[in-house]
Amino acid sequence: MTTRDSDGTPPAASSRRRLGPLVCGRRSKWIVLVFWLVLLVVAFPLSAKLTGAQDNDTASWLPGSAESTKVFEVQQDAFQTGEELPAIIVYERPDGITAADQQKAAADARAFAGVEHVSGDVVGPVPSEDGQALEVIVPVDPGDGGWFALGESVDEMNDIIGGGPDGLNAYVAGPAGVSADFADAFEGIDGTLLYAAMGVVIVILLFSYRSPVLWIIPVFSAFTALTAAQAVVYLLAEYAGVTVNGQTAGILLVLVFGASTDYALLLIARYREELRRHEDRHEAMAFALHRAGPAIVASSATVAVGMLCLMAAEMNSTRGMGPVLAIGVLIGVTAMLSLLPALLVVTGRWVFWPLKPKFGSVEPTERGFWSRIGRTIAHRPRTVWIGTSLALGAMALGLLSLNTGVIQNKDAFIDTPASITGEDALARHFPAGTGSPVIVIANAPESDAVRQAFADTNGISDVTEPTPVDNGLVYMEGTLQAAPDSPAAQDTVEAVRDSVHAVPDADAQVGGNTAINLDAQNAASRDSAVIMPLVLVAVFIILMLLLRAFVAPLILIATVVLSFAAALGLSSLIFEHVLGFAGVDTGFPLFVFVFLVALGIDYNIFLMTRVHEEAKQHGTRRGALIGLAATGGVITSAGLVLAGTFAVLATLPVVAFAEIGIAVALGVLLDTLIVRSVLVTALNLDIGRFIWWPSALSQRHEPPAAVVAEEPGEVPEVPRPVR
Incomplete structure (x- = not known):
């Protein structure tokens, strides 16, 4: 037994305890705390400048190699x-x-x-x-x-x-x-999202911890991480050429605050476990970091790598989002593994009041809700995972009605602003394309032939005379007969391209607002086809390294993809039949996929690292039940926090943000409550030790001890791991 927290220096601890002295030692905790407080003071004014450093110019959103981008650049150079x-x-x-x-x-x-x-x-x-x-x-x-x-x-x-x-x-x-x-x-997006996210997190933490004090520590730590991340991103945007726009800044806030709070929940839960086993809080935190640290690091690495995969995008806005979000996640996990432990050991056990974990007391999760759920699943695991998979597959059928493509301006807002009312008035009395012409540039010697081909295209009227610009090019405009943000207008642009590209030696290129939207849509489709497989491969490799197995990562990836499809299908039905949205942007599936796979796999990592730890002593089937019982509550709380923080995107009056927030929130809840707790646990129980193939753990035979109670009402004791 070690000495109590209030006494002098405890005797030497095991080597595993030595993994945490850098952040939770008796002296080092104060150094860590002072470091982060100084960093917060320095970073706060810099983070406030991030809005001013955003680049919301058209070029910051466009696909760099698109035809409309080249026309836009010529237009800027020629006419200033x-x-x-x-x-x-x-x-x-x-x-x-x-x-x-x-x-x-x-x-x-x-x-x-x-x-x-x-x-x-x-x-x-x-x-x-x-x-x-x-x-x-x-x-x-x-x-x-x-x-x-x-x-x-x-x-x-x-x-x-x-x-x-x-x-x-x-x-x-x-x-x-x-x-x-x-x-x-x-306008004011940062403040709106921050206050809404903080409100959601505080409510969930109060419900989870049932403490009027404890929630302050993870919220303060997450706020500090967010401030530091925004400051670093501002410096990179100002001095290193990193592109940040309004969309990226908004998602950065939600992602860093939500993910950081998730990591805090996991560490606090393990720390509370260790406080029941270790009388000295410093030693308890050292063990908590040793046990939970690898899962938290692997989780953050998965999210960061998933975000970095966005750098393979053709869309400038998507490509610029990758490093910004990865930086935010890495700063968040750094704060949760240093500032948070320091604050917890500084404050001591009293911060858990009124449910302070007493040394030697029984871990309540051993006979809790998730322990009972696990034993229920264990009676018929194959039936459970097949039934759950079919239910998720049924939800995924909603994808058949998912309307992706052109979202007109009138459908882009939750309400109807004055500009949309004005657009409707314009459409009633003037040619629909007034004010948003199709632009064609071409070599000057072929200008007459290009203009004729342009004017002869169905859907185009009132083509202007060619205007000479730099580098031997000419510039001309044509008025669309269809509304410039409609599918019919995009069809017209494609027809114009076919017509003017056919003129020999003209080197004609077509741009304008409608062409920009068309090229962005095509680039988003290409990005989805490239980035989705890339994310899956990256996550699969991380899981193999973490779990030292092939089968388990393959199964976990499959469950998360199924969860993504179910979330997207269910969201589609909600958008169409409940909220009345006209459809989703072409880039919507990619964003939802990256967030759900990178974030959804977190919960499987939290669960499976614990199952892997327990399987070494108790076998995979018993380890699956212990892992679910031990992590069920904290993962549920973490899922609610992350779902809640993403759901606050729906507070913005822009349909695209609301759709991303709702879909990610639904997906996280599915991952937390169904995929991780039911589907993965049932698969663990059914497959058993072979889930760890080809590692040595897959060769171990299951212990002879029963996994479940003989009677459904009986509650066997879940063995406590040997320390």
């Missing part, structure tokens, strides 16, 4: 337009535009020229053929301000158009108007 987007102000009076309306629109047009960031001549007012509407086109270049500068300009325009004649409706629409509404949706 930067990120110019047109704002289209539409004035509508259903019973006919009056002279006063025309005077109002003309006066507004003159005022628009003085709005900040307006970068060219204001066109209009132009009357509609039906006489019920007017439009004014205002070119806006936000410059370095990005989306938020567009919002400022659109706000000024809204101030100008306000207060018109009675009965005249006016809206700021077009690409600039829609982009400004997206900017409003993302």
Whole structure:
């Protein structure tokens, strides 16, 4: 027996205890704590600058090798337009535009020229053929301000158009108007997500720990990790050329906070176990780090490697996300294996009040809920895993109704902002493609042939005369007859490409907003085909190294893929029949896949490393029950935390974020409550020691002791591992 926490230096401990002195020793814990507090003070002001360092320019999102990207670059170089987007102000009076309306629109047009960031001549007012509407086109270049500068300009325009004649409706629409509404949706995203995530985590931790104090330590540690991660990412974005946009910054916050809290839960659970076996808290933490550390490191490595696989993407926005998220996860796990242990040993047992783990007391998980679940599964494991697999497969059938592809602007918001109302008004009175032309560049000598091919394409009207630009190229625009964000418009772009590419020696290339969306969709499809297998291979290798087996990693990968398919299928049904969403973006399956495979495998790692540990002493079947009983509660809490933090993405008024948050949250819950607890446990029990093939553990025969009670109501004691 060691001396009590409050007494002097305890006697020498075993060699395994020596694995933790760097972070939880009697003196080193204070050094670690001071280091992280100093780092927090330094990192906090840097993390606040991350929003300003974001690159939300068009080029930061586009696939680098796409045709539309090349056109965009030529357009910028030739006309020095930067990120110019047109704002289209539409004035509508259903019973006919009056002279006063025309005077109002003309006066507004003159005022628009003085709005900040307006970068060219204001066109209009132009009357509609039906006489019920007017439009004014205002070119806006936000410059370095990005989306938020567009919002400022659109706000000024809204101030100008306000207060018109009675009965005249006016809206700021077009690409600039829609982009400004997206900017409003993302404004304050970091604060919204952080407070929502913290609220969810605090509630779950209060329920899990039933302590009014303990939750503060993991939340503070996760907040410190997030602050440090944001500061490092800011420095990389500012000085190392790493691309960070609004989407990446939002997911970074959710991922780091959620994953860090998960790692904290696992370590705290093992620490609480060891406090019942070791009287000295420093020794208990050393053992907890020794036992839980490998699983936590392997889990974070899996997530980081999964994120790094995104660097194989063609989409710039997806490729830039990879290193940013990997850095965040690695900083998070570093904090959870250093700052968190230091805080826990500094505070001592009292922090668990009122359920303080007493030295020598019985581990409650030995006769808890998950122990009973395990014994129930053990009676008919094959029936359980086959039935569970069929149920998950039935959920996956929802994939048949998953609508991926073009999401129109009107379907991209949870609500209906003014720009979308304006888009509808434009579509009623003007050619649908007004303000978002198809752009063609080609070699000057072939300009007439290219223009003719362009103009003859079905779906195109009003092709402009070729304008010479640099390097012997010409530039021309054509108006789409279909709405620029519709599938019909993308079909027209493909037809234009077929037509102008057929002109000999023209080297024609097609761009514009619709072409950009089409190229992004094609790149997202390619990225899914490349990255999904890459993630599976990387995760499989990590699992083989961790478990020193081939069969177990193969089975775990299969269960997570099945869980992903079920989550996606169930999400599809919810999106369509409950929430009324029009569909999902082409890149949606890839993001959900990477997050669910990388994060979902975490829970299997937590479970299987414990099963592997116990199987060495008790055999695989008995080890499976001990592992489930010991890890069931903490993994359930961890799953609820991660699902909750991703679910807060649904608080944003943007459909794409809500869909990712809902799908990942559903997938994590499936992994936590069904795949890990039921399916994997049943497979462990049915396959037995052969699950560890070809390692030496697969050659050991199962102990003769019974795995389950003879009677369903009997509760056999789960043996405590020998220390």
